[in-house]
Amino acid sequence: MAINRAFDSTSGTRCLDILANTRPAPSHMAPGPDRGELLRGVRLILAPLCGITDSVFRKICLDRGADMVVTEMISSEGLVRNSPHIRAIRDLDLHAGPLALQIFGSDPEMMGEAAAILSELSPRMIDLNFGCPVRKIVSKNGGSAVLKDLRLLENICRRVVERCSVPVSAKIRTGWDKPSAARVADIARTIEDAGVSLIVVHARTQSQGFSGKADWALIKTVKETVAIPVVGNGDVTGPLSYREMIDKTGCDAVMIGRAAIGNPWVFEEIQAAIRGEPYRQPSPAVRVEALLAHVGLAVARYGEPLGIISTRRIMGAYLKRIPNARGLRSQIMGCTRLVDLERILAGYRNQSAESHFQVAENSL
Ligand SMILES: Cc1cc2nc3c(=O)[nH]c(=O)nc-3n(C[C@H](O)[C@H](O)[C@H](O)COP(=O)(O)O)c2cc1C
Structure with a gap:
């Protein structure tokens, strides 16, 4: 079986056991849609939120109007080396709705191997984390640190696309230090040229952390630079900011993170606004x-x-x-x-x- 083939090339057994218990998506969801289909019917995506977007949170958001959800980031190295501590892997519910599995790392081979393993489960896509600003991750050249080195960025994307049987997306920040249209355009072009099918842009650089306002003009820059779909992310909290982001950037869908924590109704509120229907806040x-x-x-x-x-x-x-x-x-x-x-x-x-x-x- 294909899944076992993928596992044969890994070193340990514990992760194998965990994944063997995780049934692939049912046949009506597998295999993943092709590139053009990726965002069909998808307007709102729940962002990956480490420590928060587990299967419970994801299901609640899907029930409340999120069109797609993403796992919290999964260590490619941990996955390939069979770390028994990967909560996100134990917690996959591929039947609940369209799901992207997000991985992080800095080694193209390791990322490719992790993506190959996970893509056997037929998720909607494999998402590459090029946005995490946390020291523990960037000190090992993972997350947003990859954005400093376009060569490494290209190698990771290429290797993952080669190894993956489902579409690949990349979630980026707008750069490492100073926000710049030229830099984010180079990053986006590199990702597209490497064969990635979709880009999510959190419109802050690594050094901006979560401070200030997300610079949506740079999402527009990415949208104007690449032909693949672009998802806007950063500071959308309801129908007004959703509409404003779409109008200002032309992005193909919107990803929402913090505004959904403790307020999963944000999705149905926006969906109602899109349909032009009134919405009553939950009591x-x-x-x-x-x-x-x-x-x-x-x-x-x-x-x-x-x-x-x-x-x-x-x-x-x-x-x-x-x-x-x-x-x-x-x-x-x-x-x-x-x-x-x-x-x-x-x-x-x-x-x-x-x-x-x-x-x-x-x-x-
Ligand atoms: C607690 C927390 C955990 C996060 N974990 C991840 C993660 O695992 N992977 C990722 O790509 N982004 C992660 N992010 C970033 C979010 O996905 C999103 O890009 C960011 O919060 C901006 O969107 P928002 O303004 O809608 O929250 C995290 C953000 C927060 C606040």
Whole structure:
């Protein structure tokens, strides 16, 4: 079988076991669509968010209007060397909806091997991470550090495209240090010439981190430079910024990250705007229920207390949009059991039912 062939060339067995238990996508989804099909029907994509966009989060966003989702970044080296610690690999749900698998690394051979292994699972695409700004990654020349060296960028892209049986996309920042149209155009051209099928542009350089505003003009530069589809990313938070990004850049689809944390409704809100339909924000009561459901799914997936502990950041983000939840935060953050969380939230709901919940819901 093709999957075993891919594994024969790897060194260990543990990763093999994990992936052998991960069934490929059903036949109606496999093999992945060709280059022209890549974004058919896709307007909104959930961004990869390390430590956040697990299968639970991805499924919730797909149910709320995301057209495609991406895994958090997966170490190519870890995958090929069979690290038993790759959570993202244990957590693939290829049946939930269109899924891209993202890998990072700096060695073209290792990236090619990892892509070959993963592409056997028939995801929608393999995405290459050329955007991560984190020191641990860039100090090993991975993530956005690859953007400093166009030769390396080209070699990684070429090798992955050669080894991959599904389309390949590349997620970039606009460069390493100073934002420049010339530089991002060179980067985009290099990627396209190497055979990559789609580029996602997070419109900040590595040195900009997450500060300031994303420079959408540079997404337009990329769109005008290459013929392959371009996805815009950075600071889209709702229908207005979605529309503005499309109008200003001409990008083919939009990727949303932080605005979806604790607010997966952002996708259905934008989808409604695209259809020209009115949209009613979820009430605080609905948000509380969704928070609880999210944690419940995480507990079903990872057990206790991991399912709760790993969801704390997401819980905090849900709470930001729930009125008078400040006192609730400290209680919730200490929880390690689902029953305790349910009890605290039930108490909050009862307390709030006749006061601010009503007021808040009426004012929406
Ligand atoms: C907590 C966190 C984790 C992230 N992890 C990844 C990752 O694994 N791979 C990646 O390409 N980008 C990652 N990013 C960047 C996002 O995918 C996205 O490019 C960035 O947040 C800008 O989009 P936004 O303004 O919609 O959030 C991460 C961002 C955050 C905040």
